[in-house]
Amino acid sequence: MTLCVLFGAWLALNVAVTAACLGLAATEALSRRMDARSLLSLHYRVAALAICCALLLPALPAEFLIHPFAHAWTSRDFRFLDDVIPHDNFAAGVIMSTSNLDAGGASRAWIAAALALLALGIAHLARDAYTLRRLRRESQCVRRIGRVRLWICDRVAIPFSYWLPSGAHVVVPASLVERATVLRMVIAHELQHHRQGDTAWLHVFRILTWLCFPNPFMHLWNRRLAQVQEFACDAAIVGGRRWLAADYARCLVTVATHDSRDSPRPRWATPFIRFGDPHVLTRRIEKMLKYKQGSMAKSMHAGIATLLMTSVMAVAYSATGLVQDPGNERSGVLLAVKGDSNAAWPIDNGQVVRSFVANHQGLDIAADAGTEVHSWAAGVVIARGSSKGCGEFVQIQHESGATSRYCNLAGIRVREGETVLSGATIGVIATPPAGVRAHLHFELKMDDRKVDPLEHLPHQPA
Amino acid sequence: MRRKKTLDAPRRLTDVELELMSILWDLGEAGVAEVIAKLPAGRELAYTSVSTILRILEGKGVVEARKEGRGHVYVPVLIRADYEAHAVKDVVQRVFAGVPVAMVRQLLDNVELSDDEVREVRKLLSRTRERR
Numbered sequence: 165m166t167l168c169v170l171f172g173a174w175l176a177l178n179v180a181v182t183a184a185c186l187g188l189a190a191t192e193a194l195s196r197r198m199d200a201r202s203l204l205s206l207h208y209r210v211a212a213l214a215i216c217c218a219l220l221l222p223a224l225p226a227e228f229l230i231h232p233f234a235h236a237w238t239s240r241d242f243r244f245l246d247d248v249i250p251h252d253n254f255a256a257g258v259i260m261s262t263s264n265l266d267a268g269g270a271s272r273a274w275i276a277a278a279l280a281l282l283a284l285g286i287a288h289l290a291r292d293a294y295t296l297r298r299l300r301r302e303s304q305c306v307r308r309i310g311r312v313r314l315w316i317c318d319r320v321a322i323p324f325s326y327w328l329p330s331g332a333h334v335v336v337p338a339s340l341v342e343r344a345t346v347l348r349m350v351i352a353h354e355l356q357h358h359r360q361g362d363t364a365w366l367h368v369f370r371i372l373t374w375l376c377f378p379n380p381f382m383h384l385w386n387r388r389l390a391q392v393q394e395f396a397c398d399a400a401i402v403g404g405r406r407w408l409a410a411d412y413a414r415c416l417v418t419v420a421t422h423d424s425r426d427s428p429r430p431r432w433a434t435p436f437i438r439f440g441d442p443h444v445l446t447r448r449i450e451k452m453l454k455y456k457q458g459s460m461a462k463s464m465h466a467g468i469a470t471l472l473m474t475s476v477m478a479v480a481y482s483a484t485g486l487v488q489d490p491g492n493e494r495s496g497v498l499l500a501v502k503g504d505s506n507a508a509w510p511i512d513n514g515q516v517v518r519s520f521v522a523n524h525q526g527l528d529i530a531a532d533a534g535t536e537v538h539s540w541a542a543g544v545v546i547a548r549g550s551s552k553g554c555g556e557f558v559q560i561q562h563e564s565g566a567t568s569r570y571c572n573l574a575g576i577r578v579r580e581g582e583t584v585l586s587g588a589t590i591g592v593i594a595t596p597p598a599g600v601r602a603h604l605h606f607e608l609k610m611d612d613r614k615v616d617p618l619e620h621l622p623h624q625p626a
Numbered sequence: 627m628r629r630k631k632t633l634d635a636p637r638r639l640t641d642v643e644l645e646l647m648s649i650l651w652d653l654g655e656a657g658v659a660e661v662i663a664k665l666p667a668g669r670e671l672a673y674t675s676v677s678t679i680l681r682i683l684e685g686k687g688v689v690e691a692r693k694e695g696r697g698h699v700y701v702p703v704l705i706r707a708d709y710e711a712h713a714v715k716d717v718v719q720r721v722f723a724g725v726p727v728a729m730v731r732q733l734l735d736n737v738e739l740s741d742d743e744v745r746e747v748r749k750l751l752s753r754t755r756e757r758r
Contacts, residue, residue, distance in 0.1 A: 304685030306678050316682050318640055341679055342642045344672035 171274055176480050177218030178379050181372065183479035184210045185381040187472045188388070195468060200395035200451070201360075202465050206472065207389050208365055211372070213473050217480035285374045292430035296326075299428060303335060312358055314351065316341060321422040325354040326433035327363035334358075335429070339422070349407060349415040350436060356397040357434045366432045391444055393434060398452045413449045420445055507541050507622055508587035510570060510606050517603060520616035526571075526607040527617040533574075533595040533602040539584045540568045540608070540617075548580050554605065558590050566620075571605035572596070638716065639688070639709070642671075646679055647702065647709070650689060655701040657694070 188210060192203065303317035312325075312332040325334045334354040340347045357363055369386055376382035402409045420437045429435060437445065511531045518528035539560055546567070547559035554571035558578060561567050574594035578584055596602045608617040639647060649664045650656055656664070658677045665671060680700050683689045688704040714729075722728040739747070 304682045306681050338640045342675050344675050
């Protein structure tokens with residue numbers, strides 16, 4: 165696995181997270197009748213899909229099913245503009261606007277950022293482990309409810325629950341023990357978090373946040389998910405009809421009145437009340453008082469979920485191929501040729517009269533003298549001149565690292581150092597000596613060795 | 627007879643825990659129902675709440691539980707005087723910045739002491755001086 169694969173997976177993950185966050189926000193805005201529990205399950209399904217996309221898509225072959233959208237934009241994509249904008253003015257801008265990221269150039273920054281993120285993640289983990297250890301030392305396990313352990317602690321002011329591979333836990337402040345009804349509601353709420361899988365998903369989202377640290381959409385998603393988790397728990401408690409919504413709202417207010425902003429808890433715990441947003445408590449109470457069961461059809465849920473998940477997958481798939489490995493120039497060129505139709509035949513309607521063999525390391529393409537010769541791909545003219553065996557020639561260095569040489573030219577239209585687009589006219593076929601058929605001798609060099617140009621051309625000309 | 631243990635540094639008790647501990651200190655040992663019966667009038671604590679608090683006290687090591695019939699009987703392990711001493715040291719440390727005189731001054735200035743209590747305080751002070 166190369167650094168580029170990792171970088172590609174990271175970029176795909178970020179794109180998928182951004183698409184998921186925007187998609188979920190749009191879904192919430194458009195389907196206000198969706199209940200909190202369905203919405204929460206949609207969040208989890210989309211998150212699972214985003215992770216799968218990031219892990220699996222970079223491993224797919226380059227031409228899996230359809231070509232991804234991401235490719236090197238060249239003059240071929242903008243050919244319709246040829247008549248509108250003069251070629252010279254157009255060239256530089258288009259070539260520079262390639263969407264391929266140079267992972268090689270960014271590798272040092274990438275490694276430094278990854279190490280910094282790793283250090284940050286370890287620091288957070290250590291701090292949480294320390295907090296948890298201290299809390300465990302000062303707590304008493306008073307009950308086991310199924311696989312969940314109930315702890316009472318003097319030091320915490322806000323109940324919370326967390327999950328570890330060793331088991332699920334609910335921590336309740338000692339001050340609530342004497343309020344039996346409030347305590348029962350709080351425990352029911354926290355158990356609902358475990359039942360919904362919130363406490364386990366929190367670990368996944370912690371890792372995602374850590375991985376997508378620079379992505380603001382990940383932080384927005386985290387924040388929104390925390391709210392949806394609470395809404396879903398409240399809906400389950402109120403929907404269970406064990407307690408009245410008003411009593412449950414009173415319980416929320418009772419817990420919230422504790423001066424509990426500094427109440428210790430690990431970051432991967434779901435607290436009963438969150439203080440990040442001052443209006444969240446009001447919204448929770450409003451939502452539970454207006455709670456209606458099953459206000460949207462299941463088929464509608466399924467439709468929305470499918471649409472959203474397909475969109476996220478499509479966006480993530482379109483991001484594959486954004487990063488190309490500069491250490492593997494040959495495959496980079498192949499990707500450009502095969503995936504993007506980047507390469508152009510040097511002559512339209514030419515005829516291959518001599519193939520690439522050991523003693524003729526090039527391709528002879530016959531056409532009438534004066535036929536225009538085009539650049540195989542975008543690049544910079546590195547040589548122009550004439551030689552004994554080659555006649556007048558042009559040599560072009562391409563972005564992928566390959567070089568192409570065009571021999572037997574006349575009326576050369578490019579200068580040394582000039583940037584040319586894929587398919588740009590560089591000259592015409594020279595008039596040959598008597599008895600010789602007019603042709604272009606075309607050579608392609610990759611990794612410092614000449615290769616068969618036919619393998620790197622999009623299709624056989626008519 | 628169960629030997630009462632003194633704890634080196636008993637953990638701080640919450641208000642409700644101290645309330646139940648006071649009842650246990652008075653009774654010597656008690657079950658949940660007896661503790662509830664001894665609660666002041668108007669103090670509403672559910673059976674489950676009292677049971678949970680007593681189990682928390684057991685977890686903190688300040689009481690011991692003994693199975694008796696269908697329920698448990700709780701026996702204080704922490705001696706009242708030890709807890710009082712610890713609580714006073716804690717208050718001096720946390721509230722009066724480790725200066726005991728400041729606490730005594732506040733006590734004399736703000737709490738009305740009867741003549742008998744003042745005599746008792748004097749006696750305690752002279753006993754402390756003699757001990758040195």
